[in-house]
Amino acid sequence: MTSLLYLDSSANRSGDSVSRELTALFAETWRAVRGPAGDRCRYRDLAADPVPPLDTAYCTLGRRLERNGLPPLADIDAWIRSPAEEREWALTRSLVTELLAADTVVIGAPMYNFSVSALLKAWIDRVGFPGVFTDPDTGESLLRTTKVVVITTRGGSYGPGTPREAWDFQTPYLRAYFGKQGVAEENIHFVGAELTMAAVVPHLAHQQSLAAKSLASAREEVTALAAAGRPAIRTTV
Numbered sequence: 054m055t056s057l058l059y060l061d062s063s064a065n066r067s068g069d070s071v072s073r074e075l076t077a078l079f080a081e082t083w084r085a086v087r088g089p090a091g092d093r094c095r096y097r098d099l100a101a102d103p104v105p106p107l108d109t110a111y112c113t114l115g116r117r118l119e120r121n122g123l124p125p126l127a128d129i130d131a132w133i134r135s136p137a138e139e140r141e142w143a144l145t146r147s148l149v150t151e152l153l154a155a156d157t158v159v160i161g162a163p164m165y166n167f168s169v170s171a172l173l174k175a176w177i178d179r180v181g182f183p184g185v186f187t188d189p190d191t192g193e194s195l196l197r198t199t200k201v202v203v204i205t206t207r208g209g210s211y212g213p214g215t216p217r218e219a220w221d222f223q224t225p226y227l228r229a230y231f232g233k234q235g236v237a238e239e240n241i242h243f244v245g246a247e248l249t250m251a252a253v254v255p256h257l258a259h260q261q262s263l264a265a266k267s268l269a270s271a272r273e274e275v276t277a278l279a280a281a282g283r284p285a286i287r288t289t290v
């Protein structure tokens with residue numbers, strides 16, 4: 054049985070979000086190629102159901118665990134000292150458990166002010182709780198073999214050689230974050246659709262054909278990534 058965690062973080066739920074279109078394509082393809090083996094798909098819409106921002110109790114509990122050598126996930130309950138910490142940990146644990154249960158994670162990540170949306174950042178801060186991805190037996194990351202597919206969208210263009218190449222704090226940030234959590238480099242995939250505002254903003258209108266090409270190639274890459282690693286089809290002889 055394989056398991057997919059599917060996250061959307063565009064604030065735009067009107068039906069014209071490009072990242073939402075592409076994450077949905079990923080999830081549909083992923084399920085279709087796996088048949089009954091792919092029935093474990095958990096969807097989380099971070100705009101419809103936002104992750105609450107961290108509070109003092111999250112920090113206090115995290116610091117206590119840091120001081121005490123980062124106990125494993127299963128032992129964290131024993132370190133809780135207040136109802137506020139209990140609430141913070143319950144919120145955090147459910148998201149961490151969901152991530153740990155997934156073989157594949159697909160994340161729709163629009164660029165907002167050169168980085169990710171606050172909705173995604175709230176999820177990132179919460180699941181990045183101290184020590185929860187460390188295997189207590191081996192010290193290795195429990196996310197090493199998790200496949201992470203990040204689908205980025207941007208209104209403008211930030212590719213190599215473009216004037217705003219150095220302003221992209223979205224993909225390098227997400228690569229660093231998942232790398233630090235222990236996801237193997239070869240398991241982190243980025244697919245991007247650029248110039249999504251070309252059809253909206255008059256001064257980008259001349260870029261519409263580039264935008265269409267970027268979206269078409271993103272759709273192809275998303276489909277290929279979702280189909281990759283599907284269970285082999287059994288043939289009888």
Ligand SMILES: Cc1cc2nc3c(=O)[nH]c(=O)nc-3n(C[C@H](O)[C@H](O)[C@H](O)COP(=O)(O)O)c2cc1C
Pocket residue numbers: 063064065069070071072073163164165166167168206207208209210249250
């Ligand atoms: C709050 C906000 C900030 C944005 N900041 C940027 C930006 O810094 N650079 C950029 O190229 N596009 C920016 N955009 C445009 C979005 O990246 C673009 O519309 C993208 O397609 C949004 O993803 P979605 O289509 O999945 O909703 C911004 C949009 C919003 C709503």
